[in-house]
Amino acid sequence: MAAQTGRTTQKWVSFYVKDSGGTLRNIPVDSINGVGLTYDEVELTAFTDAIKGVLPAHPDCTITITGPFDTTALTGSHTVLSGIVGGTTPLSLDVRVGIRHDWESGEPQFGITSSATNGFLCTEYQVDVNAGKYSAKFRLAPGSAAPAWGTTAET
Amino acid sequence: MPRTNNKWTRVYIGGYDLSGNARQIGPLALTYDEADMTTLADEVKCVLPAHAQVSLGTLNAVLDNSTSGIHTVLSSPGQMQCVMVAIGMAAEPAQGNPVFVGEFEQSGYNSEQSGGVYVSAPFESSSVRGNVVEYENPFGVLLRPKTATTATNNATGVDDYGAATSFGGYMTYQVFAGNGTATIKVQHASTNTDASFADLSGCTTGVINCSTPSAGCIATTLRTTTVNRYIRWQIVFGTATSVTFALGFHRALR
Numbered sequence: 001m002a003a004q005t006g007r008t009t010q011k012w013v014s015f016y017v018k019d020s021g022g023t024l025r026n027i028p029v030d031s032i033n034g035v036g037l038t039y040d041e042v043e044l045t046a047f048t049d050a051i052k053g054v055l056p057a058h059p060d061c062t063i064t065i066t067g068p069f070d071t072t073a074l075t076g077s078h079t080v081l082s083g084i085v086g087g088t089t090p091l092s093l094d095v096r097v098g099i100r101h102d103w104e105s106g107e108p109q110f111g112i113t114s115s116a117t118n119g120f121l122c123t124e125y126q127v128d129v130n131a132g133k134y135s136a137k138f139r140l141a142p143g144s145a146a147p148a149w150g151t152t153a154e155t
Numbered sequence: 156m157p158r159t160n161n162k163w164t165r166v167y168i169g170g171y172d173l174s175g176n177a178r179q180i181g182p183l184a185l186t187y188d189e190a191d192m193t194t195l196a197d198e199v200k201c202v203l204p205a206h207a208q209v210s211l212g213t214l215n216a217v218l219d220n221s222t223s224g225i226h227t228v229l230s231s232p233g234q235m236q237c238v239m240v241a242i243g244m245a246a247e248p249a250q251g252n253p254v255f256v257g258e259f260e261q262s263g264y265n266s267e268q269s270g271g272v273y274v275s276a277p278f279e280s281s282s283v284r285g286n287v288v289e290y291e292n293p294f295g296v297l298l299r300p301k302t303a304t305t306a307t308n309n310a311t312g313v314d315d316y317g318a319a320t321s322f323g324g325y326m327t328y329q330v331f332a333g334n335g336t337a338t339i340k341v342q343h344a345s346t347n348t349d350a351s352f353a354d355l356s357g358c359t360t361g362v363i364n365c366s367t368p369s370a371g372c373i374a375t376t377l378r379t380t381t382v383n384r385y386i387r388w389q390i391v392f393g394t395a396t397s398v399t400f401a402l403g404f405h406r407a408l409r
Binding site for chain 1: 159179185186187200201203204242244252253292316409
């Protein structure tokens, strides 16, 4: 099926991140927050200005996910996240938004393809055994390029 | 079954199985301080992970003052406790299941009444008194679920990572009962056959008295010890003929 346009639901959103071996994995999630860039706004208003004014400075991107604790070989949330938390090797990350079907090239995605200097780091992994769920946090590696919205899968 | 719920979680502390008292525990957390590394020329804000904070959260339970009950085991806080949370995957914990282990300072023990009489014991921080403070990852693999053991292990092992590593690791044990002395240890192998397994350097309890509940974390000899792909539990009986224990292993990945 060709890429579609229009509206969609969370049923078609998927989360990919590289595992400790460098392979991009689609892990189970039930929430993804922080998808996008948020800029610091430096206040530069002078007394004589009629209205307050700012300039954008550095953007930030902190992505948090939650989902079912899952030990499936290779693609389980625990399988992938327990191996990358605390690591300093930049990771590819890709949030794919399928438009009323499984994501296809041409539909929205947000993320970055990793290199020696570009990519995300996993800085937190928590397991709530009472709920059978996990949470994890991703921040960008030092010197990384900014992730961006696009329509082509990260690798 | 790759997913689970709290019905299959088991909590072991200091050689006592408190699963029959526990009602809730967690969150089981590994959180890194984020050192801001952003420079003027950077395109986007960035961080590096610094120190890890390992937390077990709070154990909530029903008050039980029987010999092996939570009131007997945990009513004197201010001590380090070796805690193992075995996460069964929609069944009783089994070999290969995830396990969360640490040496935590128990910072309290409080009772509350709400119909029943309940207690809570917070374990928010790792202890500097622990044996494995150089290892940061509390998530490991269960090599031996809590089982009465009467024979040495000739079975194949667990492929917990898919490859050998060269950063050491640590074993975690909980001895619940026994009738004498024994040595509990971890073995590793490059091929998953009985004859291939050999002792993993450093990961042994030595001879211990299994008649008394005990628990601990024991690291490989070196932080750079090679851990082969397959790992398994092993026991050498001294005067004991039966030992009930659980064993986990935590492979360091960096």
